[in-house]
Amino acid sequence: MNSIAVRSAISGLVLLLIAAWAWSLSSEPSARNLVFSLLTGTVFGIVLQRARFCFLCNFRDFLDDRDPWGLIAIAVALGVGAILYFSVMMAWVPVPQPDRLPPNAHVGPVGWVLGVGAFVFGLGMAISGSCLSAHFYRLGEGSPTSPFALLGAALGFLLGFLTWNPLYLASISESRPIWLPFQLGYAGALAATLAILAVVVVVLFAAGRWSPRPALAPGVPALGRAVFVDRWPAVVGGLFIAAISAIYYLRVAPLGVTAELGSLVRTAGTSLEILPGTLLGLDTLRGCATAVKETLLSPNGLLVVGLVLGSFAAAFGAGQFRPTLPTGAQIAKGLAGGVLMGWGAMVSLGCTVGVLLSGIHAGAMSGWVFLFFCTFGVWLGLVAMRRFGWR
Amino acid sequence: MTLTKTTAFAFGTLLAGAAHAAEPLVTADWVAENLDNPKVRVFEVSVDTGVYERGHIPGAVNLNWHTDLVDPVKRDIAQREAFQALLRDAGVDKDTTIVLYGDNNNWFAAWGAWVFDVYGLGDQVALLDGGRKLWEAKGLPFDTAPVDHADSAIELPERNNALRARLNDVLDAAEGRADVKLVDIRSNDEYTGKVFAPEGVKELSVRAGHVPNAVNVPWGKIVNADGTFKSSDEIKAIYAEVGIDGSAPVITYCRIGERSSHTWFALKRILGYDARNYDGSWTEYGNAVGVPVVNVAGTVWTGK
Numbered sequence: 001m002n003s004i005a006v007r008s009a010i011s012g013l014v015l016l017l018i019a020a021w022a023w024s025l026s027s028e029p030s031a032r033n034l035v036f037s038l039l040t041g042t043v044f045g046i047v048l049q050r051a052r053f054c055f056l057c058n059f060r061d062f063l064d065d066r067d068p069w070g071l072i073a074i075a076v077a078l079g080v081g082a083i084l085y086f087s088v089m090m091a092w093v094p095v096p097q098p099d100r101l102p103p104n105a106h107v108g109p110v111g112w113v114l115g116v117g118a119f120v121f122g123l124g125m126a127i128s129g130s131c132l133s134a135h136f137y138r139l140g141e142g143s144p145t146s147p148f149a150l151l152g153a154a155l156g157f158l159l160g161f162l163t164w165n166p167l168y169l170a171s172i173s174e175s176r177p178i179w180l181p182f183q184l185g186y187a188g189a190l191a192a193t194l195a196i197l198a199v200v201v202v203v204l205f206a207a208g209r210w211s212p213r214p215a216l217a218p219g220v221p222a223l224g225r226a227v228f229v230d231r232w233p234a235v236v237g238g239l240f241i242a243a244i245s246a247i248y249y250l251r252v253a254p255l256g257v258t259a260e261l262g263s264l265v266r267t268a269g270t271s272l273e274i275l276p277g278t279l280l281g282l283d284t285l286r287g288c289a290t291a292v293k294e295t296l297l298s299p300n301g302l303l304v305v306g307l308v309l310g311s312f313a314a315a316f317g318a319g320q321f322r323p324t325l326p327t328g329a330q331i332a333k334g335l336a337g338g339v340l341m342g343w344g345a346m347v348s349l350g351c352t353v354g355v356l357l358s359g360i361h362a363g364a365m366s367g368w369v370f371l372f373f374c375t376f377g378v379w380l381g382l383v384a385m386r387r388f389g390w391r
Numbered sequence: 392m393t394l395t396k397t398t399a400f401a402f403g404t405l406l407a408g409a410a411h412a413a414e415p416l417v418t419a420d421w422v423a424e425n426l427d428n429p430k431v432r433v434f435e436v437s438v439d440t441g442v443y444e445r446g447h448i449p450g451a452v453n454l455n456w457h458t459d460l461v462d463p464v465k466r467d468i469a470q471r472e473a474f475q476a477l478l479r480d481a482g483v484d485k486d487t488t489i490v491l492y493g494d495n496n497n498w499f500a501a502w503g504a505w506v507f508d509v510y511g512l513g514d515q516v517a518l519l520d521g522g523r524k525l526w527e528a529k530g531l532p533f534d535t536a537p538v539d540h541a542d543s544a545i546e547l548p549e550r551n552n553a554l555r556a557r558l559n560d561v562l563d564a565a566e567g568r569a570d571v572k573l574v575d576i577r578s579n580d581e582y583t584g585k586v587f588a589p590e591g592v593k594e595l596s597v598r599a600g601h602v603p604n605a606v607n608v609p610w611g612k613i614v615n616a617d618g619t620f621k622s623s624d625e626i627k628a629i630y631a632e633v634g635i636d637g638s639a640p641v642i643t644y645c646r647i648g649e650r651s652s653h654t655w656f657a658l659k660r661i662l663g664y665d666a667r668n669y670d671g672s673w674t675e676y677g678n679a680v681g682v683p684v685v686n687v688a689g690t691v692w693t694g695k
Binding site for chain 2: 091092094099102103104250251253292294
């Protein structure tokens with residue numbers, strides 16, 4: 001019987017198993033980043049699931065129902081995360097200088113390839129029903145589309161690697177990373193970031209339609225339900241995401257969810273000799289780095305695995321783990337959208353997390369460019385899907 | 392225990408500021424005790440980005456080997472003006488004890504020690520034995536606060552190129568015109584020519600093998616499991632076995648000249664031999680036209 005007790009027990013068991021795994025990894029001193037990544041990923045997955053922090057559905061809620069809360073959550077995550085990130089960067093690089101970007105920060109090259117990649121990624125989001133990070137957490141909810149979207153994304157990454165060299169020579173090699181603190185100073189860059197987000201929030205407040213939150217079901221303790229079953233308030237989700245992003249940057253690296261997927265594809269493609277022997281300049285650029293894998297466990301791999309498991313634990317406890325058999329349409333949309341997202345994420349060096357979130361937090365122009373073109377792609381994709389009756 | 396050896400080098404009694412040659416190695420404990428000593432300046436030279444920023448020895452200054460220790464345009468060590476500005480900013484003076492440490496077995500810290508040597512500060516430099524890894528393993532603290540030391544007005548001399556081996560010096564040794572010993576510190580597979588370079592590295596040579604007359608002593612042979620150097624007696628014995636006993640000058644090389652500075656440090660600073668580092672190393676020699684090469688394995692570039 002799927003009672004609350006059984007659900008809680010299984011959720012707790014999953015979390016316990018993750019903890020045991022982390023414990024077993026922690027014997028090596030060099031494994032600290034691995035353990036930290038697994039645990040951060042787990043918390044990230046729980047937060048994404050509980051707050052339903054999905055770039056696409058938040059946008060669609062607003063487009064369809066004028067519900068602004070999801071987008072406000074994103075704005076809060078971006079603004080608060082930027083404040084936290086800036087305090088880290090100001091300690092690491094006290095005086096912003098050219099050619100001295102803050103270590104590892106995702107300050108990507110800005111050029112037309114980034115715009116096209118972000119736009120295509122947005123189209124893929126609209127078609128598949130989620131961005132890549134959300135497909136990972138939906139995997140934990142038993143989504144029928146997500147496995148195919150991730151499969152498609154792997155294929156998209158392969159296409160990305162195959163088209164990389166001509167794109168690099170045509171544009172990326174001449175695209176420079178633009179780090180706003182270098183142009184505007186830390187104070188100016190942070191003020192500009194917060195000002196833009198404030199304008200967005202004001203517009204959302206003005207254009208949004210406000211519906212009262214559903215009343216709590218009788219018989220369930222209100223707090224427990226609010227934490228474990230109901231969707232978290234937007235601001236709470238946003239604050240958690242901001243903190244996770246900054247803490248992970250401080251300890252390990254900027255957040256990103258595509259590095260491991262890309263690395264797996266690159267390793268397979270290289271060993272099968274499908275990919276070019278050299279991917280020009282790729283390993284010197286900032287973003288979700290893909291590398292030919294030499295070890296089984298990587299920080300990014302464990303972050304993503306933790307994300308899926310954490311989301312599963314959260315979804316199961318909330319009674320939101322509902323696996324269903326996929327329909328033909330779901331398979332087709334997942335694969336098609338996934339391919340577009342994979343290609344877009346490869347040529348943009350990341351996705352809504354790695355480029356948009358981690359980029360805007362770090363004061364990178366690449367994050368804003370991705371936000372703009374990705375939103376345009378999502379909007380066009382949703383409108384087209386509706387026009388042709390595909391949803 | 393490895394620390395018994397390092398106690399031999401521990402110089403808690405060192406009079407900081409005394410203008411005498413520093414001991415080549417300092418222990419983590421010694422560094423921990425001297426963190427507030429104004430005459431001791433600690434530098435981290437790590438190769439992985441973000442390692443220093445996420446936690447460094449309190450007060451340590453970051454040296455980026457891609458930009459601070461080399462000329463970013465031509466293949467050369469850092470230019471005098473740039474390096475001098477950096478040392479002034481870090482508050483290094485003529486009487487400062489300079490302690491270097493880093494990740495990856497201190498390879499790049501040793502490279503740093505060699506650059507300091509070329510600029511006349513070699514006698515003031517010590518390596519933190521065991522590097523970052525041992526500091527961490529001993530549970531000593533890291534700090535993430537930015538550091539800003541009072542500037543100094545140090546004047547660096549012009550670089551002393553006699554401390555540096557160039558292609559011609561290596562050729563003289565290879566062709567028997569000079570009584571100089573060559574040490575190839577790369578892996579045996581690189582030395583014998585089975586492989587051009589370790590897997591995954593970008594800098595390559597179009598010929599495999601080694602310089603004639605070079606002996607092969609992979610760098611790791613003189614290092615303990617915890618990353619500290621073996622005792623000077625052990626190191627001396629390891630080199631004596633291949634005919635290097637300090638009676639003739641030595642040139643060390645590797646692929647790009649950075650691991651070989653680790654061996655250079657042991658030979659010159661720990662054993663006191665006349666040793667030079669060949670920073671052009673195999674990526675210069677193995678690409679040079681017309682130079683003699685020993686290629687035991689017979690591997691041919693792009694050959695099938």
